[in-house]
Amino acid sequence: MAGHGTTHKYKPGEVAWGAEHHILPITVYVKTILALFVLMVLTIFAAQISMPDIHLGPLHLPGTFLNNIIALTIAVVKASLVVMFFMHVKYSTSLTRFWAIIGFVWMCLIFFILMDYATRPLDPTVARPWMSDPGSALPKARDAKQSEDSVPTLNVNVRPRQ
Amino acid sequence: MSAITLDEHEEHDEHHGHARVNGVMHQFEDIDQQNECYAVGMWSFLVTEIMMFGALFMAYTLYRWRYADSFLAAHQYVHIWPGAINTTLLLASSFTMVLAVHYTQLKKTKLVLMNLGATMFFATAFLVVKIGWEYIPKFQEHLFPGPNFVWDKPEGSKNVAQIFFSFYFTMTGLHGLHVLIGILIIGFLALQHKKKHPAVHDDYMLTEMVALYWHFVDLVWIFLFPLYYLIPK
Numbered sequence: 001m002a003g004h005g006t007t008h009k010y011k012p013g014e015v016a017w018g019a020e021h022h023i024l025p026i027t028v029y030v031k032t033i034l035a036l037f038v039l040m041v042l043t044i045f046a047a048q049i050s051m052p053d054i055h056l057g058p059l060h061l062p063g064t065f066l067n068n069i070i071a072l073t074i075a076v077v078k079a080s081l082v083v084m085f086f087m088h089v090k091y092s093t094s095l096t097r098f099w100a101i102i103g104f105v106w107m108c109l110i111f112f113i114l115m116d117y118a119t120r121p122l123d124p125t126v127a128r129p130w131m132s133d134p135g136s137a138l139p140k141a142r143d144a145k146q147s148e149d150s151v152p153t154l155n156v157n158v159r160p161r162q
Numbered sequence: 163m164s165a166i167t168l169d170e171h172e173e174h175d176e177h178h179g180h181a182r183v184n185g186v187m188h189q190f191e192d193i194d195q196q197n198e199c200y201a202v203g204m205w206s207f208l209v210t211e212i213m214m215f216g217a218l219f220m221a222y223t224l225y226r227w228r229y230a231d232s233f234l235a236a237h238q239y240v241h242i243w244p245g246a247i248n249t250t251l252l253l254a255s256s257f258t259m260v261l262a263v264h265y266t267q268l269k270k271t272k273l274v275l276m277n278l279g280a281t282m283f284f285a286t287a288f289l290v291v292k293i294g295w296e297y298i299p300k301f302q303e304h305l306f307p308g309p310n311f312v313w314d315k316p317e318g319s320k321n322v323a324q325i326f327f328s329f330y331f332t333m334t335g336l337h338g339l340h341v342l343i344g345i346l347i348i349g350f351l352a353l354q355h356k357k358k359h360p361a362v363h364d365d366y367m368l369t370e371m372v373a374l375y376w377h378f379v380d381l382v383w384i385f386l387f388p389l390y391y392l393i394p395k
Contacts, residue, residue, distance in 0.1 A: 018367075023195075083381070
């Protein structure tokens with residue numbers, strides 16, 4: 001069950017129980033932390049640059065989209081380095097790997113909720129002159145019937161504020 | 163599967179009364195199975211932690227997507243320097259923590275204690291920067307959501323700025339609580355190492371479990387940092 005890249009110069013008894021096949025050379029950790037520091041500096045610099053807008057045929061995306069993609073890609077790479085080398089998942093058994101992956105599968109599943117928010121007839125973002133409370137839920141369909149400056153007669157979801 | 167023979171060293175753990183044969187507790191086949199069991203148990207706990215933080219990250223994503231402009235305006239009050247310094251501190255603490263595991267495997271108690279001490283030092287420095295440099299100035303600037311929240315900026319909505327700072331204090335606060343708990347656990351672990359308690363001196367997996375928790379705290383911060391401190395203009 002010895003992991004890849006582990007050293008085999010230790011005998012049972014002189015190290016902790018079961019550790020003889022799981023001791024990594026210290027250079028693995030040094031390389032990991034150096035990579036993490038470099039990536040951290042990189043993500044700070046990347047965030048200072050305003051990326052150009054993307055125009056790919058019918059697809060138009062603001063430059064901030066690219067900025068966010070870069071920042072989160074670097075974050076995912078940093079997280080993978082920590083999980084693989086510091087948390088020893090690269091050197092662990094398949095069952096441990098399975099459990100480690102399950103957590104991140106859950107993260108992906110929970111973000112599927114955003115599909116619901118993108119398509120449901122409730123839009124919490126509508127801000128109108130009569131409505132000083134962006135953050136309240138408001139049915140999209142009802143909003144569509146009104147003009148920009150009309151005052152709604154029925155105000156179910158919106159609690160007016162000063 | 164190595165057969166356990168009678169002449170192998172048998173040690174009775176007086177704290178639990180269970181016999182361990184060469185470190186293996188009676189319900190396990192061998193030490194590798196036992197250590198895998200530790201790791202799977204700890205990862206199960208970490209999955210529940212991912213679920214808890216995951217819900218917050220999802221809610222944050224939703225609101226930032228909906229109120230991009232106001233989130234950008236509110237984010238100007240979250241300064242990059244304390245964030246960058248805290249990232250450095252947490253990454254460094256993860257490094258010293260993994261070294262503590264490495265030296266536990268080698269049974270070098272002195273180096274273990276040094277590295278655990280360094281981890282606790284970096285973690286405490288993280289909390290000092292977080293509270294002294296970030297939380298207290300925000301309280302003084304009336305940026306804590308609630309009746310005393312003040313937003314006199316032309317850009318951004320006051321209500322959305324309150325939502326932003328609610329997320330900020332909830333997520334960094336919950337993370338800070340994990341850091342605080344981590345410091346206490348690592349302190350307790352260091353105490354056991356100092357006493358050379360067999361549960362941590364001969365069995366490196368307990369230190370490894372604490373390290374897994376600590377690296378998880380680091381993982382959360384790796385995502386919190388770009389999301390709160392590096393919102394693009």
